[in-house]
Amino acid sequence: MKRLLVLGVLATQLFTAASAQEKTSPEEIKEKMQWFADAKLGIFIHWGIYSVNGIDESWSFHNKKISYPDYMRQLKGFTASNYDPQAWADLIKESGARYAVMTTKHHDGVALWDSKYSKLNVAKSTPAKRDVLTPFFAALRRDSIKCGAYFSLIDWSYPDYPQFLKDSNRYDIKAQPERWKKFLGFYEGQMAEVMNKFNPDLWWFDGDWEHSAEEWEAPKMRKMLTDHNPNTIINGRLQGYGDYDTPEQNFPVTRPHFHWWELCMTINNNWGWQPQDTNWKTPYEIITIFADAVANGGNLLLDIGPRADGSIPDEEVHLLKELGAWNKRNGEAIFNTIGGIPQGHFYGPTTLSKDSTTLYLFLASKTSGPIMVKGLSNKIESITVLGNNTPLSHKIVGKISWSPVPGLVYIDVPEQVQDKYVTVLKVKLDKAVKLYRGKGGFLTNE
Numbered sequence: 001m002k003r004l005l006v007l008g009v010l011a012t013q014l015f016t017a018a019s020a021q022e023k024t025s026p027e028e029i030k031e032k033m034q035w036f037a038d039a040k041l042g043i044f045i046h047w048g049i050y051s052v053n054g055i056d057e058s059w060s061f062h063n064k065k066i067s068y069p070d071y072m073r074q075l076k077g078f079t080a081s082n083y084d085p086q087a088w089a090d091l092i093k094e095s096g097a098r099y100a101v102m103t104t105k106h107h108d109g110v111a112l113w114d115s116k117y118s119k120l121n122v123a124k125s126t127p128a129k130r131d132v133l134t135p136f137f138a139a140l141r142r143d144s145i146k147c148g149a150y151f152s153l154i155d156w157s158y159p160d161y162p163q164f165l166k167d168s169n170r171y172d173i174k175a176q177p178e179r180w181k182k183f184l185g186f187y188e189g190q191m192a193e194v195m196n197k198f199n200p201d202l203w204w205f206d207g208d209w210e211h212s213a214e215e216w217e218a219p220k221m222r223k224m225l226t227d228h229n230p231n232t233i234i235n236g237r238l239q240g241y242g243d244y245d246t247p248e249q250n251f252p253v254t255r256p257h258f259h260w261w262e263l264c265m266t267i268n269n270n271w272g273w274q275p276q277d278t279n280w281k282t283p284y285e286i287i288t289i290f291a292d293a294v295a296n297g298g299n300l301l302l303d304i305g306p307r308a309d310g311s312i313p314d315e316e317v318h319l320l321k322e323l324g325a326w327n328k329r330n331g332e333a334i335f336n337t338i339g340g341i342p343q344g345h346f347y348g349p350t351t352l353s354k355d356s357t358t359l360y361l362f363l364a365s366k367t368s369g370p371i372m373v374k375g376l377s378n379k380i381e382s383i384t385v386l387g388n389n390t391p392l393s394h395k396i397v398g399k400i401s402w403s404p405v406p407g408l409v410y411i412d413v414p415e416q417v418q419d420k421y422v423t424v425l426k427v428k429l430d431k432a433v434k435l436y437r438g439k440g441g442f443l444t445n446e
Contacts, residue, residue, distance in 0.1 A: 083310025096327030
């Protein structure tokens with residue numbers, strides 16, 4: 001993680017490259033992406049030996065906060081002694097998430113499955129002495145949750161990777177192609193292991209910035225994965241051979257132009273468990289970020305970081321449960337919806353039913369007065385509060401009979417019917433939403 005993303009790369013470029021590679025039509029790609037578009041919420045899990053000391057995943061030795069040998073000594077402390085994969089999956093399901101993405105291997109090269117390509121894995125080299133991925137993916141599938149595999153393309157522990165950091169080894173892959181070929185055999189072999197063993201619904205690549213698509217053999221890798229599972233989807237970190245974009249940590253201020261996108265964000269300030277980081281996001285903050293992402297046509301991939309023994313911090317459990325309780329009350333406005341009306345019509349996030357006949361308004365704070373919708377040309381059939389079905393009345397202000405310009409819609413929302421975090425109003429329309437986008441009416445002398 002910690003990569004600065006450039007949001008100017010459009011998703012059209014991603015799936016155009018993908019469709020050209022697979023001879024797949026945009027309609028077919030749209031069909032296979034539908035579950036992702038409907039899912040809205042995923043849970044990211046960063047778990048690895050870095051949780052032993054509670055330090056940055058891989059980057060701590062890359063940035064020389066700790067020596068490489070000291071980092072690797074954490075292998076001795078990764079026990080997974082309190083690991084309950086079914087409890088993890090059940091908590092994820094309770095949060096309302098429709099998919100989960102697990103770190104199979106980070107940049108440090110430590111695999112969480114029993115890889116035949118390297119003994120640097122938790123089954124062979126830690127007290128855990130087992131593959132921890134297989135039971136987790138099985139538990140997710142029992143709970144009908146889509147399975148995502150995070151996979152680092154780079155490996156800062158493999159001796160034939162050109163950015164090998166143990167001894168600061170560097171080499172020019174064009175000058176020593178045999179070494180690069182050896183690494184490609186290793187990384188592609190481990191990717192094939194994950195593919196065959198877990199058959200991910202989603203691949204979440206990381207680290208592509210260090211080499212080009214040609215050097216990574218990205219077209220070949222995409223073809224391998226999609227030949228194995230034509231329905232698998234791939235994030236935008238395979239040098240242009242992905243299906244969707246994934247901005248990191250910072251929320252886009254304006255609505256992205258990507259066909260599909262996902263905001264990946266930590267539950268505090270760091271990826272993975274760090275005991276000194278107590279800057280937990282509140283349920284209100286997570287819910288407002290989530291609603292904003294969905295309103296802008298995207299998903300939220302919210303990260304948690306278990307401890308080395310496999311236990312999940314109480315603060316994270318609490319936040320996921322609160323998010324889940326809110327989703328139970330208001331999920332109709334989130335899941336299986338589409339992004340809402342343009343900014344300016346309502347001062348807050350909005351979503352729409354797929355047929356656009358129902359408009360959902362998110363009130364991101366308590367209100368003591370009426371809220372307003374501008375430019376709504378439709379007739380309103382009813383307004384209710386999600387979670388308690390309280391009917392609300394509305395008033396049209398400023399509508400002139402001879403003008404096509406709609407009036408302002410004012411809706412009173414009594415305090416006693418409001419949600420403790422974010423209130424959602426369900427506005428049922430007479431037909432698909434129609435908005436006035438003009439400059440307003442006026443009289444002329446003509």
